[in-house]
Structure formats: structure tokens, C-alpha cells
Amino acid sequence: MTEQLTAAAPAAATLGRGFVATPTDVSAGLGPVVDAVRRPRVGHIDFLNCLPLFWGLARTGSLLDVDLRRDTPDVLSDALTAGALDIAPISLMECLRHSDDLLALPDIAVGSDGPVMSCLIVSREPLEKLDGAPLALTSTSRTSVWLADLLLTEAVGVTPEYFVFASREDLPTTLVDAPAAVVIGDVALRAALSQAKELNLRVYDLGQMWKDWTGLPFVFALFAARKEFAAREPKTVHDVHAAFLASRDLSLTEIDMVCEQAAKWEPFDAATLHRYYSALDFSLGARQLAGIAEFARRVGGPEAGFPADVRVDLLPPAPAADAVRHHR
Numbered sequence: 001m002t003e004q005l006t007a008a009a010p011a012a013a014t015l016g017r018g019f020v021a022t023p024t025d026v027s028a029g030l031g032p033v034v035d036a037v038r039r040p041r042v043g044h045i046d047f048l049n050c051l052p053l054f055w056g057l058a059r060t061g062s063l064l065d066v067d068l069r070r071d072t073p074d075v076l077s078d079a080l081t082a083g084a085l086d087i088a089p090i091s092l093m094e095c096l097r098h099s100d101d102l103l104a105l106p107d108i109a110v111g112s113d114g115p116v117m118s119c120l121i122v123s124r125e126p127l128e129k130l131d132g133a134p135l136a137l138t139s140t141s142r143t144s145v146w147l148a149d150l151l152l153t154e155a156v157g158v159t160p161e162y163f164v165f166a167s168r169e170d171l172p173t174t175l176v177d178a179p180a181a182v183v184i185g186d187v188a189l190r191a192a193l194s195q196a197k198e199l200n201l202r203v204y205d206l207g208q209m210w211k212d213w214t215g216l217p218f219v220f221a222l223f224a225a226r227k228e229f230a231a232r233e234p235k236t237v238h239d240v241h242a243a244f245l246a247s248r249d250l251s252l253t254e255i256d257m258v259c260e261q262a263a264k265w266e267p268f269d270a271a272t273l274h275r276y277y278s279a280l281d282f283s284l285g286a287r288q289l290a291g292i293a294e295f296a297r298r299v300g301g302p303e304a305g306f307p308a309d310v311r312v313d314l315l316p317p318a319p320a321a322d323a324v325r326h327h328r
Contacts, residue, residue, distance in 0.1 A: 039067040040236050043076035043088025047185040049110055049118055050089060052277055055258050056247030066240060086229045087240050089221045091143040096296055097305040102224040103315045105241045108248060109284040113217035116207030117279050119144045120188045123180035123202045127156045135160035136174050136181035143220050147206050148182045150299055155213045171195050193272060216291035217281055225315065238318040248282050
């Protein structure tokens, strides 16, 4: 067999001599190549609480229209205010501090009208006993820290000694040097559902405390666009806004599917996730804006970085033609 193959080689080589390759016109019938249009740089909080706002982007096809960048709330807030992102969720505190540069997207936010389940104070002692006591700040959210301080000082009447603890994941280690801590996100959800009972901790929900104190919902994060980007690319901003709203609405309609799929990869089962998402408020209407104004009135000043009467500007409605197209 080897001899036959070896003998055939010269014949094949002989046949190949004199072969003339014919050029192929691959551009026939095609348009010219143009410079690619840059997708809008859009931030995505890498926490479970934002999953319903982004899950539907893939199902609606809108995911292809954005350059999606995932990170923590602090990193995304800094990137948006620095101009490294065009549109992103941003913590309430940072939105208020940079209100001159941002437009909030209407009817979409991350908040609660009661318990939020993922922004907590966990404590070995009643809050009334924390005056002068160390309180660990493990949070990546500046808004939760300010809200906790406001509630403790003005509602409860205590002033703890705050310190930042490096480990955001290990709650038992965090509480070695402090009787209480502010925790947010998936860490807080895990603490509320299992660790609090194991460690004999009291759980105080910041969303519920705010609602009990003021009667208003609380907005932890808004979605905002840079004003200069909105002025330069108004249609793009309205398209991304419409995509977010459609994604949220689809996710909430199919929330059972969202929870079942997420539960494959998260430490929480589908029933727990369903309960969590049912507690969250993803809207931004008159009551939510009233809650924002009340929070700003109570904490505003030089230390906060914005005046008590700071104004949050909303993205104006899309032009009539665009609105009709989005409705269709």
C-alpha cells in the first residue's frame, strides 16, 4: 500500500503543472466596507438584583446593540461619571452628586417599596445598643452606607464608629471585630436567608426601615445616560432605554423561567429568587422620585456632595416618530 501511494505522487505533481488560478470577485453584489459604528458602552451591575433588567436583552435581540460591561456598583458609577461608559446603572448617591452631567432614564430603577432583602444591617445586638460601637462597612454601595447612617443617627438615635472591612464575602470574619455590619447584594441575601440564623444575628432591612420611617419607597440605583452622549446620540439613548424597559417587562412576565435558569448557577433556589424579585421595585415614577427627593433633603450638604434641593433630570420623551416606531 505504501509503495502504491509513493508511486502515485509524481503523476499528481505532473498534472498540477501549468494550472492557472482564477481570481474570485467576493465583492460581487455587495456594498462597500464602511467604518463600524461604535456600540453604546452600557454598564451592568454584576448582582442578582439586576438580572431581570438584563435577562431579556438576549431574548429580544437587543444584546447585540450594546457593548455590555459588567462590574460592581462602585466601579460602574465611577466609569459613568468619568465618561468611560455612556449609559449605566448608577448608585443614587453618585447620581445626585453628578446630576449636572446625567439624565435619569424614566420608569426604570432598582429599589423597594418595603423590604429589599439585599441591603441590610446585621447585628448581634439591638440597634439601640450600637451607639459608639464599631460597625463594619463591607458594602460596595455608597448609597446603602449613607442610608444606614441616616437611619441609625436620625431614626434610631445612635452613632456607631464606622470602619471599612476588606472582606466582603466572609460575614463571620467581618463580625469578629464588630457587633454589626452593613452588607449588600448577594452577600446580604445569603446572610438574611441562612447565616443570620446560624450566627444568631438580628437582620434589619434598610428598605423596610426607610418605608417605616418615611412612608416612601427607596431607590438604590437609577439608570442614567451622560448628558453629552444623549445630546450627541439621542436616538441611541432612547433605543437603549426602550430595550431596558422591554427586557424588564419580558423578564417579569417570564419570572418563573428567569428564576429556574438562574438557580442552576446561583446558591439560591428558584423559590428564593422568586421571592427576592417580587420584593424589588424596578420602576421610577412619582412616588420613587418623591423618595429620592426626601433622601436628598435629609442628607444633602457639603459632606454629601450635593445640595438638599438637588434636581434629578429625566430623559425627555422620544420624538413622536421614534415613539411610534418603538410602540410598534
